[in-house]
Structure formats: C-alpha cells, structure tokens
Amino acid sequence: MPGRSDGVPCDIYIPHQKSKTLESTAATEKTPSTRRKSILKSATSRLAEGTPRRSIHLSNIVEQRVFQDDEIISTPKRGRSKKTVQDDDEDYSPKKSVQKTPTRTRRSSTTTKTATTPSKGITTATATPMTPSQKMKKIRAGELSPSMQQRTDLPAKDSSKSELQLAREQLHVSVVPKSLPCREREFENIYAFLEGKIQDQCGGCMYVSGVPGTGKTATVTGVIRTLQRLAKQNELPAFEYLEINGMRLTEPRQAYVQIYKQLTGKTVSWEQAHALLEKRFTTPAPRRVTTVLLVDELDILCNRRQDVVYNLLDWPTKSAAKLVVVTIANTMDLPERLLMGKVTSRLGLTRLTFQPYSHKQLQEIVTARLGGSEAFKGEAVQLVARKVAAVSGDARRALDICRRATEIADTAAVKCVTMLHVQQALAEMIASAKVQAIRNCSRMEQIFLQAVAAEVTRTGVEETTFMGVYQQVETIAAFMGVTFPPPGRALRLCSKLGAERLIISEHSRNDLFQKILLNVSADDIHYALRVAEMVN
Ligand SMILES: Nc1ncnc2c1ncn2[C@@H]1O[C@H](COP(=O)(O)OP(=O)(O)O)[C@@H](O)[C@H]1O
Ligand SMILES: [Mg+2]
Incomplete structure (x- = not known):
C-alpha cells in the first residue's frame, strides 16, 4: 500500500490484507464514506460528541492538534470518527510537518522517501525497519506477536524550545507514548x-x-x-x-x-x-x-x-x-x-x-520518553528510578519527579538536569504540606495512617471502617515490634487525625463502626515515611 500514486486517500501505514481489492479506485473511494456512515451511527461516537454530525469535525480538529503538537495521544478518545482513527496511524509518520489532511502528508512522505517504513523516523534503537504491512503479515502468520515497541514515535525537535522544555513536555503523564516500554x-x-x-x-x-x-x-x-x-x-x-x-x-x-x-x-x-x-x-x-x-x-x-x-x-x-x-x-x-x-x-x-515497575524498568520508561534528549544526565534518571522503585514502582510518580527536576534546572539556568536537581525535586516532595503533616505526626498516628492505607489496599474499597483499620494497626504494630494501642487510644488517634484532615472520619460517631476515608494519597504516606531515607 505505501507509495500509492493515484491520489486516493488511503492510509499507507495501515497494512492491508485485501490490498488487491483496494487497488481499485472505486473501491477505495467507497470505503471512506461507508465507514463514516457507520461511525456516525455508532453509539460511542454519539456519546463522545453529543450531536454527532456537526461535532465530528470539531473532535477531529482537537485530536489532530494533539497529534500534531506532540505526536502523542493523551487519553484514548471515545467514538473516534474514521478520520481521527486515521490520525492515529498518522503517528507513524516520521515527519512533523503541518498536516491538513492526514493523507496529504503521507503521500508527500511516501513520494520523497523510498523507504516508507515508519521506523525511519524512530530514534530508539529497538525499532527494526519493517513496513507495517510486512509486520502485519508476520503477525498474521504468527511469526511475530503484536508489540508496541515499534510504534515508538517521538516528536521532531522544535527549535524554538529548549531541550529542557521539550523534555518536560515529553515527561508529562498525560502524554501517553505510542509505545509503552516494559509492557x-x-x-x-x-x-x-x-x-x-x-x-x-x-x-x-x-x-x-x-x-x-x-x-x-x-x-x-x-x-x-x-x-x-x-x-x-x-x-x-x-x-x-x-x-x-x-x-x-x-x-x-x-x-x-x-x-x-x-x-x-x-x-x-x-x-x-x-x-x-x-x-x-x-x-x-x-x-x-x-x-x-x-x-x-x-x-x-x-x-x-x-x-x-x-x-x-x-x-x-x-x-x-x-x-x-x-x-x-x-x-x-x-x-x-x-x-x-x-x-x-x-x-x-x-x-x-x-507488577510495579522495577528501577530498571522505570529508567527505561523515562529514557524512552526523553528520546535521546540531552536534557537529562543518565545518572539523574537512574536516581529517580531507584528512589521511586524503592517506594511504589509508580511510573506516574517517576515522571512527575523528573518533570519537577527539569523545572528546577530551568530556574538554575542550566541546560541539563543533574543528580543535584533530582535530589532537590525529591526533597521538595517531602516538603509538600501533606507530606510534612504526615511527617509531623506521632509514630502511632503514622502507623494508624499506614493501617488505613493498608486496609484500602486490602479491600480495594476507599471507605474503610475503624474495625478493619484497627486490625491492620495490630498487624503493623506487631511487625514493627511496638506495643499496639488499645481500641480507646486508637479511637483518639483517629479523631486527632480527622481533626488534622489527614483522614475523614464520621464526626457524629466515635465508635468501632465509624467509617474512615484517607484524605491523603497512600503514596504521600509512603513518601513521608520513606523519602527521608531516600534523600539521605
Ligand atoms: N510502560 C510505560 N511507558 C511509558 N509511560 C508509562 C508506562 N507506564 C505508565 N506510564 C505513564 O504513567 C501514566 C499512568 O499510567 P496508567 O496506565 O494510567 O496507570 P494505571 O492505569 O495502572 O494507574 C501514563 O499516563 C503514562 O504516562
Ligand atoms: Mg488507570
């Protein structure tokens, strides 16, 4: 399919099994309209767009912009019209030129380049030069399993932005890359x-x-x-x-x-x-x-x-x-x-x-996002990865810390994030009001908070009861070798934490059956109790 010269709007990056039938211009011209129809009919598009027919263009524009700006997708869009799905495929395009219609860019990119492999523009070392149609054939033949690896696509560099700025954009959690390394x-x-x-x-x-x-x-x-x-x-x-x-x-x-x-x-x-x-x-x-x-x-x-x-x-x-x-x-x-x-x-x-990401995986994820950017020293990424893996293995957290580190480096008017900036970003995180509040709690209060978090994890339900939490307090206290507080004292801890707004408890009742909600993230608790060790 790549390299069509008949000017028929077609998606060169999508492999076609039935490419022969599609060779006929008539056939291809028919497909888009039928597809569009079916999408207009689809309930999902209606939901996403309210009044379908009019807003389809709007949604296209919005999504296209997302792709043009960053060549990324933020959240999956519901009820994509045919065109927007095409835009998806557009992500393969190594070019970052302004795209009026997806097809136009594609054609130009195919005419100017003999090798139409999407991987041409891919900067990661893992990409293999294989056209999507070749790849799909292999997938169908069972020789290859579908992977996200080759869909890695990073935006062409915008010269008006500094390396740090670009890195910061790429590190934003709302930017979901085409390919998810380690998954x-x-x-x-x-x-x-x-x-x-x-x-x-x-x-x-x-x-x-x-x-x-x-x-x-x-x-x-x-x-x-x-x-x-x-x-x-x-x-x-x-x-x-x-x-x-x-x-x-x-x-x-x-x-x-x-x-x-x-x-x-x-x-x-x-x-x-x-x-x-x-x-x-x-x-x-x-x-x-x-x-x-x-x-x-x-x-x-x-x-x-x-x-x-x-x-x-x-x-x-x-x-x-x-x-x-x-x-x-x-x-x-x-x-x-x-x-x-x-x-x-x-x-x-x-x-x-x-499974939570290991430090190696987090390092790979951040590095892949940075896409060979000079904005980060390798050891700085490694430090973030190690610190986060030690606490939660949460990619979101790792990306946030890295982003903050780029801001700190920016303020310091340097071009590259070093260990120092990462240390500072980590230290700031401990300095956040909630984390500080947790750090200022007594040991028993901290155990109580940990117990609420543990109970939430155990039940998978955010709302816990005092009884459930108390059992967790017993376990944690025993594990730590401290004498666990009797229920009366635990109830007092509970109301004190409620007054500090670290938890939300039922004011009206102060008994064993009261409901308790955590008012800080479990991550904050982890960090409050562990980041001190991490930074030092
Ligand atoms: N393997 C990965 N590679 C790149 N980014 C990732 C990866 N895993 C997670 N992320 C980033 O972390 C964010 C959170 O991921 P998400 O899928 O929402 O996690 P979950 O649903 O498990 O809470 C994503 O938006 C993405 O930016
Ligand atoms: Mg999720």
Whole structure:
C-alpha cells in the first residue's frame, strides 16, 4: 500500500490484507464514506460528541492538534470518527510537518522517501525497519506477536524550545507514548485475549489488576486502539467499544446509564437502563457485533452496590450477549472478596496482574520518553528510578519527579538536569504540606495512617471502617515490634487525625463502626515515611 500514486486517500501505514481489492479506485473511494456512515451511527461516537454530525469535525480538529503538537495521544478518545482513527496511524509518520489532511502528508512522505517504513523516523534503537504491512503479515502468520515497541514515535525537535522544555513536555503523564516500554508482554496478553474473542464472536471477561501507575489503562487502551484499527481495515470483525470509569460515576448504578447511553445515545434512568441492558444481553441477536466494554477503576464501583459489579461480570457469560468485558482494578482479589468464590469461578475470569515497575524498568520508561534528549544526565534518571522503585514502582510518580527536576534546572539556568536537581525535586516532595503533616505526626498516628492505607489496599474499597483499620494497626504494630494501642487510644488517634484532615472520619460517631476515608494519597504516606531515607 505505501507509495500509492493515484491520489486516493488511503492510509499507507495501515497494512492491508485485501490490498488487491483496494487497488481499485472505486473501491477505495467507497470505503471512506461507508465507514463514516457507520461511525456516525455508532453509539460511542454519539456519546463522545453529543450531536454527532456537526461535532465530528470539531473532535477531529482537537485530536489532530494533539497529534500534531506532540505526536502523542493523551487519553484514548471515545467514538473516534474514521478520520481521527486515521490520525492515529498518522503517528507513524516520521515527519512533523503541518498536516491538513492526514493523507496529504503521507503521500508527500511516501513520494520523497523510498523507504516508507515508519521506523525511519524512530530514534530508539529497538525499532527494526519493517513496513507495517510486512509486520502485519508476520503477525498474521504468527511469526511475530503484536508489540508496541515499534510504534515508538517521538516528536521532531522544535527549535524554538529548549531541550529542557521539550523534555518536560515529553515527561508529562498525560502524554501517553505510542509505545509503552516494559509492557510488551501485557500488551500481547490482552491483545490475544480480545482478538480471540472478537474473532470468535463470543463473550468473556478479563480482570486486569495492579497498583496505580503501572500502565494498566495505557496498555489496555493501546490494545483497543490497535484492534479498532484492524477492524477498520477489515482485518478483524467489527466490534463496538464502550468504556466506563468508576472514578467518573457519581454512583455505581450510573454505570448502566452510561453503558446504555454509549450503546444507543439515549439517556434513561438507571432502572430502565438496567432492564434494557439485561434484555439486550440475554436476547440472541445473530447479526449483532461483539461489544467490548472497558470498566476502568472497578474498585470504586465496588463501594456499596455489588450487584452492579456482579452484573458487569455476569453479562459476558451469557452467550447471547457477545460481550467482552475488560475490568481494571488496583487489587488482585477483588472479585473473590466481593462475590462468592463459587460465583467467581463460574465467571471464568482471565486474569492479568501488572507488577510495579522495577528501577530498571522505570529508567527505561523515562529514557524512552526523553528520546535521546540531552536534557537529562543518565545518572539523574537512574536516581529517580531507584528512589521511586524503592517506594511504589509508580511510573506516574517517576515522571512527575523528573518533570519537577527539569523545572528546577530551568530556574538554575542550566541546560541539563543533574543528580543535584533530582535530589532537590525529591526533597521538595517531602516538603509538600501533606507530606510534612504526615511527617509531623506521632509514630502511632503514622502507623494508624499506614493501617488505613493498608486496609484500602486490602479491600480495594476507599471507605474503610475503624474495625478493619484497627486490625491492620495490630498487624503493623506487631511487625514493627511496638506495643499496639488499645481500641480507646486508637479511637483518639483517629479523631486527632480527622481533626488534622489527614483522614475523614464520621464526626457524629466515635465508635468501632465509624467509617474512615484517607484524605491523603497512600503514596504521600509512603513518601513521608520513606523519602527521608531516600534523600539521605
Ligand atoms: N510502560 C510505560 N511507558 C511509558 N509511560 C508509562 C508506562 N507506564 C505508565 N506510564 C505513564 O504513567 C501514566 C499512568 O499510567 P496508567 O496506565 O494510567 O496507570 P494505571 O492505569 O495502572 O494507574 C501514563 O499516563 C503514562 O504516562
Ligand atoms: Mg488507570
């Protein structure tokens, strides 16, 4: 496909299996319009865009800008129109020229270059020069498994910006790179699962877990984008994609409303949505395409109404549903604790756990983001990676510290971030108000806070009860070899921490059954208690 000279808008970077049929101009001209139609019809686009027809252009512009500015994708966009998906592929383009239409740039890049491999512009050493079509052939033949490695793409340097500025932009967490280093195995796992389900047109459920900042959301959405691209190219049966996020729902049952809205574009009450979804997923409809539903931040949905989570995990087991659900949560054993063991085994969840990043991995992630930039000394990156890996293995945190270090270097009017700047960024983090407050707590109060964090991790639910926390206090105190406080004293600790706003407790009751919420991030607690050691 690359190197078409007929001027037909086509996506050179997307490999075509049926390239012969597409050679005919008529055929190609027809495809875009049909595709556009189907996208206009798709519920997901409606959801993302409100009134579909008019706003499609708007959304294109917005997304195109994102890609032009940084050649990155921030968050996966729902309801992409055909054009925007093409823009996705645009990311392969090694050029950073202004792109009026994606195709135009592509054509120019193909005419000026004989080797049309996307990897031409890739600066990482890992990229192999292989055209996407070659690669796809290999993937199909099973010689190669789909990986994100070769999709690495870094923006061409903008001469008006300093190295430090560019580095800072690249390090922003909202900038999700095309390829996620160190998550190739996970990518392939999820890819194989979803592709299999879509090919076989059957339902299933995958449970992805791991602590925050381990790239779960980024990996899953990366897989889905790849699959959407393949479906668009008729390399894969069409499927419908919906996503909900526990964090963004005011109430668990809103999940039904959101799902129904994405499917049909209609907003109904949760009762109606529930009934209609139940009907949809239990009534056979032979011509219906597979629905892929991503439920991110499942933990938060589990707050009180477990029936919602139950339904979300149960619907895929109905053969009529043709529903594939991918759930993402922070805790590994959430389904077991939430639903009864027997139920979970019947649900037949496919599981995948994302381990926290090691310091080597964090180093690789940051280095890949910097893309050969001179703005960072190697040892500075290494220091951040080591410090963060020692505490949480959270890529987000590592990127934040690096970004802050670039700012400090900027203020100091130097061109390169050194160990010194990183040290300073780490020290500042301890100086943050919340972290300071935690550091100023008594040892027992700190243990209590740790206990709340541990209880949140254990249950996967943000709201804890005093009883649960108290058990954790006992464990932690025993582990540390300190005498654990009797419940009365622990209750006093609890109200003191509440007064300091480090936790939110129920004022009205000061008993064993009161509910407790952490008002600082678990990370802050880790850092408050450990960064002191890290800096010194
Ligand atoms: N392997 C990786 N390579 C590059 N960046 C990563 C990687 N893993 C995580 N990140 C960065 O960390 C951020 C958080 O990742 P995310 O997928 O949201 O984590 P999770 O969903 O596990 O909490 C992402 O926005 C991305 O910028
Ligand atoms: Mg996430």
